[in-house]
Amino acid sequence: DAIYMIFPLVQKNGCLKEKKACLFYQINRCLAPCEKKISQDDYLKIVNSAISLINDRKQIVKLLEDKMDKAAKLLNFEEAGHLRDMQISIKNTLYTNQIDIAKLEDFDIFAVYFEENIACGLRLFMRDGKVVSSTHTIINSQNGFDKDELYIRLLFEYYTLETPHLAKNILIADSIDDIKDIEIALSKKCNFKFHLQHPKIGEKKHLCELAIKNAKELIKQEKNRKNINILNAIYELCELENRPFAIEIFDNSHIGGEANVGAQVVWENDKFIKSRYRHCHLNANSEYLQMKELLINRSIRFEKEAAPELWLIDGGETLRKLAEDIIESSGANVDVIAIAKEKIDAKAHRAKGGAKDIIYTKKGKIVLATTDERLQFLQYLRDEAHRFAISFHRKTKRKMVTQSSHLKSAGLSDGVIKKLLDFYGSFEEIKKADTTTLNKLFSKQIANKISDIINTILKNN
Numbered sequence: 460d461a462i463y464m465i466f467p468l469v470q471k472n473g474c475l476k477e478k479k480a481c482l483f484y485q486i487n488r489c490l491a492p493c494e495k496k497i498s499q500d501d502y503l504k505i506v507n508s509a510i511s512l513i514n515d516r517k518q519i520v521k522l523l524e525d526k527m528d529k530a531a532k533l534l535n536f537e538e539a540g541h542l543r544d545m546q547i548s549i550k551n552t553l554y555t556n557q558i559d560i561a562k563l564e565d566f567d568i569f570a571v572y573f574e575e576n577i578a579c580g581l582r583l584f585m586r587d588g589k590v591v592s593s594t595h596t597i598i599n600s601q602n603g604f605d606k607d608e609l610y611i612r613l614l615f616e617y618y619t620l621e622t623p624h625l626a627k628n629i630l631i632a633d634s635i636d637d638i639k640d641i642e643i644a645l646s647k648k649c650n651f652k653f654h655l656q657h658p659k660i661g662e663k664k665h666l667c668e669l670a671i672k673n674a675k676e677l678i679k680q681e682k683n684r685k686n687i688n689i690l691n692a693i694y695e696l697c698e699l700e701n702r703p704f705a706i707e708i709f710d711n712s713h714i715g716g717e718a719n720v721g722a723q724v725v726w727e728n729d730k731f732i733k734s735r736y737r738h739c740h741l742n743a744n745s746e747y748l749q750m751k752e753l754l755i756n757r758s759i760r761f762e763k764e765a766a767p768e769l770w771l772i773d774g775g776e777t778l779r780k781l782a783e784d785i786i787e788s789s790g791a792n793v794d795v796i797a798i799a800k801e802k803i804d805a806k807a808h809r810a811k812g813g814a815k816d817i818i819y820t821k822k823g824k825i826v827l828a829t830t831d832e833r834l835q836f837l838q839y840l841r842d843e844a845h846r847f848a849i850s851f852h853r854k855t856k857r858k859m860v861t862q863s864s865h866l867k868s869a870g871l872s873d874g875v876i877k878k879l880l881d882f883y884g885s886f887e888e889i890k891k892a893d894t895t896t897l898n899k900l901f902s903k904q905i906a907n908k909i910s911d912i913i914n915t916i917l918k919n920n
Contacts, residue, residue: 461545465522466509469493516549523549537728548676565625566663570632570670571609574678578604580613581674585666586625595674597681607635614645624651631657632667683729689836696833697820699794704728705767707757708844709782711741711749712851719743721753722848725767726840735764738851742888750778751785758789772797773841776819783821796820798837871912875905889913 463470467490470483480496483489490497490505512518523546530539568583580596596613598604610631618624631638634657642655658664694702705727712720719741725732739756743749750772770786770793772778779797786793801815816838818825827834882900883889890913897906 461519461523461549462509462513463488464526464542464545465512465519466505468505468509520546520549540728564628566628566630566666567626568630568632568666568670569610569613570667570674571606571613572671572674572678573598573604573606573609574682576600576603577678577681578609579674579677579681580609581670581677582613582617583666583670583673584626593673595677597677606633610635611641614641615648618645618649618653620649622649624649624653627652627654629653629655630663630667631655632671633657686729686836689832692833693837696825697794697796697818698822699769699796699820701768701792701794703767703769703794706769706771706840707767708771708773708840709750709753709757710773710841710844710848711746711753712845712848719749720848720851721749721756722844722851723753723757724840724844724847727767731843736847738847746774747777747781750774751781754782754785758785758791761789761791766791766793768794770795771837771840771844773799773844775799775817776824779819794821796837798841801826871909875901875909879909 462468467488469492470489471481478493480491480494481489484491484496490502492499492502512522523542527539527542527546530536530542565587566583566585568581568585570581570583572579572581576599578598578600580598581593582595583590583593585591598609610633614629635641638655638657642653645655646653656663658667690703693699705725708724708726710722712722721739721741723737725735727735737757739753741749741752743752754770766789770782772782772795774797776797779795782795782797786795797819798816799819801817815829816834818827818834818837829835878900879889879892883892892909892913894906894910897909900906901909
């Protein structure tokens with residue numbers, strides 16, 4: 460991939476068949492030999508230069524760094540980030556040059572790495588001090604993983620009587636229980652004497668660490684590929700106008716009309732961007748007006764913070780239509796979908812084994828099986844917004860309780876505190892209260908007392 464970023468080569472297999480210059484020519488990533496815009500001899504020189512660079516990883520890293528700097532200066536941060544990830548991946552393989560691996564025996568190296576519900580089992584095969592090949596297995600499970608079981612599964616699935624056994628030494632990247640018993644069972648199964656070990660120091664340990672890094676990178680690639688496929692599937696399912704590369708998800712939280720807060724989380728480039736999470740206090744009391752307040756606040760910031768391709772709303776068709784109206788008023792081009800729990804007799808319903816959520820789109824209502832990956836992905840996004848909203852709500856509630864206790868300690872009754880909150884909406888607004896307004900709400904004596912308390916207690920907490 461790095462070679463194709465550095466050299467203006469034909470980027471896809473189908474390019475030459477089309478006989479027509481494509482987008483890669485327009486962005487200077489290809490010189491369009493398909494239209495004979497470069498001679499065969501000149502193109503061959505580029506190919507030979509690319510081939511000669513394949514084994515010079517340090518030079519590749521340097522060239523990628525140059526391209527990354529240029530992309531950043533042009534404010535093309537997405538491409539710069541992609542180049543940075545490439546650079547890091549290649550750098551991770553460089554340190555093996557510091558190991559005198561020519562002295563090592565032949566090894567088969569097994570490594571396991573897992574995140575959430577996806578695992579990767581990696582096998583590296585070293586012969587004469589070089590990694591001659593590798594294979595890997597991606598495993599999905601809704602029930603999590605046991606590392607020991609994964610290693611046993613990989614070993615016994617790979618080694619059979621039919622497998623050509625070229626290396627008797629097997630390195631295991633993690634410590635596992637009963638390693639000697641596994642070694643005996645594996646040797647007996649294959650009629651070949653294996654030696655299993657988990658190295659803790661030295662060159663062998665470095666090789667195992669390299670295998671784990673590769674397994675981790677393979678999981679990252681698999682998750683990215685899977686997320687891209689799911690986003691494309693959602694684009695088609697919901698008949699969206701834009702492919703959703705950036706998604707903003709909204710939720711609000713309150714209990715009995717108290718501590719009303721709104722939350723926005725952002726999904727972009729296959730991950731949550733926590734630096735762009737936002738939360739705010741809301742003055743409105745109904746769920747509809749709270750969402751309206753939250754979304755209007757976001758739409759006002761479109762000039763400073765670019766609009767995404769998609770808004771995902773935690774709610775039903777009413778809130779989806781509200782969001783769509785706000786987008787239309789703002790002049791932005793953003794698709795809107797909503798997700799809400801199925802309601803039976805006006806009560807949210809959860810089926811055994813998963814939430815019976817319904818997707819609302821401009822084209823209508825969509826009901827998917829609880830096992831559908833498209834639904835699960837949208838639930839995953841919605842749940843993160845809900846988690847963020849609840850976290851801020853609890854923090855706000857704790858602060859309200861603390862501030863309320865300060866007011867009570869200062870001599871204000873529950874009735875006076877409630878009246879203040881009903882009128883101002885929050886303690887933050889109470890802090891801004893002026894004497895003229897307080898005199899209209901209360902007697903002069905209570906108004907003066909409240910004013911003194913605000914100046915001495917609330918503003919210091």
